[in-house]
Amino acid sequence: MGDMSHSGIDRMKENLKALKKTVVGSFVRIGRPTSDRSRAAVMFNNFFLHVQGVKTHVNTLRPGYTLGLGLVSFFLLLITVISGVLLMIYYNPSIENAYNSVKDITYVVFAGKLARNMHKWAGEGMILFVLMHMARVFYTGSYKNGREFNWLIGIVLLIITFGINLSGYMLPWDQLSYWALVIVANIIQSPKEITDSLGITRYFDIGGFSKELFLGGLTPGKESLTRIYLFHIMLFPIFLFMFLGAHFWRIRKDGGLTKPENFEPTTADAEMLTLPKKRGGIFSTNKTYGLMELARGKTPAVDKDIENTVLSWPNLLLAEAAVFFLCLAAVVVYSFYINAPLKELANPLIPENPAKAPWYFLGLQELLSYSAFMGGVGLPGLALLGLALIPYLDREQSHVGIWFSGRQGKAVALRAAAVGAMVLIALLVFVINFGWFRNWWPNVPQLLITLINPGNLWVGFMIAWSFIVIRKTGSTRMGAIALFSLFLVSYVILTYVGTELRGPNWGFFWSKSQWPVH
Numbered sequence: 300m301g302d303m304s305h306s307g308i309d310r311m312k313e314n315l316k317a318l319k320k321t322v323v324g325s326f327v328r329i330g331r332p333t334s335d336r337s338r339a340a341v342m343f344n345n346f347f348l349h350v351q352g353v354k355t356h357v358n359t360l361r362p363g364y365t366l367g368l369g370l371v372s373f374f375l376l377l378i379t380v381i382s383g384v385l386l387m388i389y390y391n392p393s394i395e396n397a398y399n400s401v402k403d404i405t406y407v408v409f410a411g412k413l414a415r416n417m418h419k420w421a422g423e424g425m426i427l428f429v430l431m432h433m434a435r436v437f438y439t440g441s442y443k444n445g446r447e448f449n450w451l452i453g454i455v456l457l458i459i460t461f462g463i464n465l466s467g468y469m470l471p472w473d474q475l476s477y478w479a480l481v482i483v484a485n486i487i488q489s490p491k492e493i494t495d496s497l498g499i500t501r502y503f504d505i506g507g508f509s510k511e512l513f514l515g516g517l518t519p520g521k522e523s524l525t526r527i528y529l530f531h532i533m534l535f536p537i538f539l540f541m542f543l544g545a546h547f548w549r550i551r552k553d554g555g556l557t558k559p560e561n562f563e564p565t566t567a568d569a570e571m572l573t574l575p576k577k578r579g580g581i582f583s584t585n586k587t588y589g590l591m592e593l594a595r596g597k598t599p600a601v602d603k604d605i606e607n608t609v610l611s612w613p614n615l616l617l618a619e620a621a622v623f624f625l626c627l628a629a630v631v632v633y634s635f636y637i638n639a640p641l642k643e644l645a646n647p648l649i650p651e652n653p654a655k656a657p658w659y660f661l662g663l664q665e666l667l668s669y670s671a672f673m674g675g676v677g678l679p680g681l682a683l684l685g686l687a688l689i690p691y692l693d694r695e696q697s698h699v700g701i702w703f704s705g706r707q708g709k710a711v712a713l714r715a716a717a718v719g720a721m722v723l724i725a726l727l728v729f730v731i732n733f734g735w736f737r738n739w740w741p742n743v744p745q746l747l748i749t750l751i752n753p754g755n756l757w758v759g760f761m762i763a764w765s766f767i768v769i770r771k772t773g774s775t776r777m778g779a780i781a782l783f784s785l786f787l788v789s790y791v792i793l794t795y796v797g798t799e800l801r802g803p804n805w806g807f808f809w810s811k812s813q814w815p816v817h
């Protein structure tokens with residue numbers, strides 16, 4: 300017994316001596332990834348890395364293919380989450396204290412201004428990058444070949460990205476927050492336009508009900524802020540991460556990113572793929588190989604990696620780390636120089652004029668000025684439905700993984716963008732100069748305006764143009780390219796008009812300096 304306890308103590312001493320090695324060993328189980336086997340093991344044993352394949356196709360590593368846009372969206376999200384948690388330490392979600400707590404964060408708390416700016420700009424940057432990522436996925440035809448479902452998950456991510464930004468905009472409870480909240484509440488209430496026209500609001504006030512549900516009352520107040528805060532810091536983030544998990548998992552299950560069917564490595568790719576100088580190929584010794592099975596390709600190339608792939612460690616991870624640090628540096632530098640706005644404390648008695656939604660909704664607000672229902676619910680709903688249906692209406696499986704599906708697609712996109720821009724601008728110039736039905740016939744029934752207004756005419760044009768393209772080219776893919784390009788053009792032009800050219804009472808002004816002083 301005495302001996303045993305003695306040897307027990309000895310063992311304990313040895314364990315203590317080996318502590319550094321054993322503790323580190325339990326974290327780093329594989330050791331330094333020096334062989335191909337250990338490089339592969341790192342990828343599939345690490346929780347954070349295993350969502351990615353052990354091997355990556357060289358096409359995926361070409362910066363010009365993905366442009367890194369999905370990754371940037373993800374990294375911006377990470378920056379937003381970390382800075383957001385820091386803000387939560389001081390932010391107080393009550394209408395009495397919210398404004399002052401944001402002021403404290405900005406002017407008193409150490410590095411608070413930087414944290415707030417980073418949170419704001421990384422969050423809004425997400426909108427830009429998620430939209431550009433969607434455009435990349437669309438133009439490379441990456442919603443096909445089993446990726447239809449992931450495209451739909453993407454649309455959910457897009458909606459949540461907008462929602463999380465919008466809800467954040469309300470939290471400082473300054474004049475910007477308050478009057479944007481009023482506008483959003485009006486958008487939510489916009490089905491009233493229809494029920495009023497039909498004279499059924501008294502029995503079926505779906506608009507009023509939705510608005511009340513959203514605000515937690517009839518006017519913006521403390522219940523609204525509590526609700527919005529709950530969405531901003533909990534519900535939206537939970538759903539965002541859940542769907543993002545599914546998004547990444549689907550990429551894996553769909554066999555990685557899309558690539559051209561007849562992919563031919565370029566000289567630069569070949570260098571990565573060729574033995575023995577390459578970094579991290581699957582074969583790392585100069586063995587000779589017997590032909591055990593039929594290899595794909597023109598010749599059984601012994602010195603090439605399988606199907607043009609390379610090990611993800613280090614090839615993919617280095618690229619990802621580079622994108623991350625670039626992203627972080629860009630956000631820090633931008634946030635250092637450009638401050639997130641903070642106006643006066645919210646005042647329900649002094650309306651902002653113009654009361655504007657945040658910039659990413661100003662395209663909608665422009666449409667809203669033609670018809671509340673169509674701008675607030677009808678047309679955005681149609682746009683989302685159209686985006687969601689794209690993979691099901693265009694099922695051509697050729698040219699996947701090629702930007703614009705080739706030359707014809709590029710021409711179709713450019714023509715749609717150019718003609719679309721001209722038509723939309725002409726329409727806007729007409730509306731701004733001559734007004735619409737209500738200005739010409741003050742007693743015109745509202746329902747007529749809901750049905751025929753510049754926004755609807757524009758969407759009608761988009762659809763008609765896409766059908767013409769399908770008929771002319773005999774290709775649904777070309778029709779989809781035309782439609783999507785028109786969608787992007789309208790988002791950009793309408794957002795610009797809403798942001799820069801609209802002033803008090805939603806009047807047209809060439810610049811802010813012309814706004815009447817009041």
Ligand code: HEM
Nearest residue numbers: 365369370372373433436441449450453454456457556557
């Ligand atoms: C929070 C928003 C989003 C994040 C963080 C995100 C992230 C990513 C990442 C990192 C990839 C890998 C390839 C790349 O970087 O391009 C990817 C691929 C993909 N994403 Fe997203 N995404 C988001 C939103 C969207 C949206 C809005 C759509 C489309 C409606 C979309 C559809 C897809 C599809 C289909 C793929 C596979 C592409 C392929 O196979 O080439 N994603 N996403």
